[in-house]
Amino acid sequence: MRESISRRVVSITASLLTGAPGSALAxxxxxxxxxxxxxxxxxAMSAMLTxxxxxxxxxxxxxxxxxxxxxxxxxxxxxxxxxLGGPEGPPLRINERRASAE
Amino acid sequence: MANADIALVRPGARREVVPSGLxxxxxxxxxxxxxxxxxxxxxxxxxxxxxxxxxxLPAGQVLPxxxxxxxxxxLFASGALLWVAGxxxxxxxxxxxxxxxxxxxxxxxxxMLQGRExxxxxxxxxxLRSSALGAFFYVIVGTHAVHAVxxxxxxxxxxxxxxxxxxxxxxxxxxxxxWYFVVLIWPVIYARVYF
Numbered sequence: 058m059r060e061s062i063s064r065r066v067v068s069i070t071a072s073l074l075t076g077a078p079g080s081a082l083a084x085x086x087x088x089x090x091x092x093x094x095x096x097x098x099x100x101a102m103s104a105m106l107t108x109x110x111x112x113x114x115x116x117x118x119x120x121x122x123x124x125x126x127x128x129x130x131x132x133x134x135x136x137x138x139x140x141l142g143g144p145e146g147p148p149l150r151i152n153e154r155r156a157s158a159e
Numbered sequence: 160m161a162n163a164d165i166a167l168v169r170p171g172a173r174r175e176v177v178p179s180g181l182x183x184x185x186x187x188x189x190x191x192x193x194x195x196x197x198x199x200x201x202x203x204x205x206x207x208x209x210x211x212x213x214x215x216l217p218a219g220q221v222l223p224x225x226x227x228x229x230x231x232x233x234l235f236a237s238g239a240l241l242w243v244a245g246x247x248x249x250x251x252x253x254x255x256x257x258x259x260x261x262x263x264x265x266x267x268x269x270x271m272l273q274g275r276e277x278x279x280x281x282x283x284x285x286x287l288r289s290s291a292l293g294a295f296f297y298v299i300v301g302t303h304a305v306h307a308v309x310x311x312x313x314x315x316x317x318x319x320x321x322x323x324x325x326x327x328x329x330x331x332x333x334x335x336x337x338w339y340f341v342v343l344i345w346p347v348i349y350a351r352v353y354f
Contacts, residue, residue, distance in 0.1 A: 095207035102200035109196055113189045124176045 178329030181336060188340045191306070195344055198302065199351055202295045209291065216280075217289045222296065222353045223276050230272040231349060237265035238342035241314070245335055248321070248328075259318045266311050266338070273304055299352055303345060310338045 206214055216222070240262035247255035277297075285293045313334035320326035 095204055098204045098207035102203055106193075106196055106200055110189070110193055113192065117185060117189070121176060121182075 178332055180327075180329040180333040184333040184336045188336060191340060192344070195299075195302070195348070198295075198299050199347065202299060202351065205291060205295065214292055215290065216285050216292055218284055220280065220283050220285050223279070224353055226272070226276060227349060227353060230269050230276075231345065233265045233272065234269040234342055234345055237262045237269065238339060240265060241335055241338055245331070248326075248331060256318065256321050259314065259321060262338075263311060263314050263318060266307065266314065266341075270304060270307050270311065273300070296352055299348055303341070303348055306337075307341050310334065310341045314338060 240258055244255050244258035244262055247258055285296075287294050287297050317326055317331050317334050320330070
């Protein structure tokens, strides 16, 4: 029984290897590689797609760090108070409700 | 215990550095930037690899550069007006409602003019299946148009809430950020796809 299973595995693997293409292309435009003058495009776009997310994450982290480090986060917080009902100071939130319930 | 809890959330102990809505929108816009980067990357590689005479629209058609430049001006005007509306809102000026409405008008004008161009191109046989350039054009520009419509809907909600006196600054910042993304990604698309 075990022998027949392993024989089957070997034959299936052999047939898959025989039928597999010489090269597998991972994207629809990979076939163009080397056949035309688009190497620069590949390199430039690879660099862009690699660096862009890193730059964005870095920019967001830098922005948040700067806001947090700025004394009272004056500009954003002052702006917030406009929407939260006035300049008396930020309203108490979740814990205030808990305290009043107690 | 109750007093201690209140003290914990007093200003200085825990404060909101940035509105959650704005931070969420910034992260979402980041993913959208990568989405458009992927589309533009595919476009650039395909264009670079295609034979020069094969990268055309059918029947000698060309993309409408000049009229799209006019549409672009309308889009930029909308972005500038939204920026002004934001300043007026922070200053509690009642003019913010009119300025925001004007921003929405110019944004809608952009979408409608783009739609008119599409009708003209389709009438001349330029479709998704007519050529590779046509397919890329409709996918990239169409995706941008979908984003513009969604952002305009958000701006419409903001305008409605502003009129009713219920607009929170976090929501306004969120839709502003999304609209600025729509405005600022457009020149990249225009320069890359139309030229």
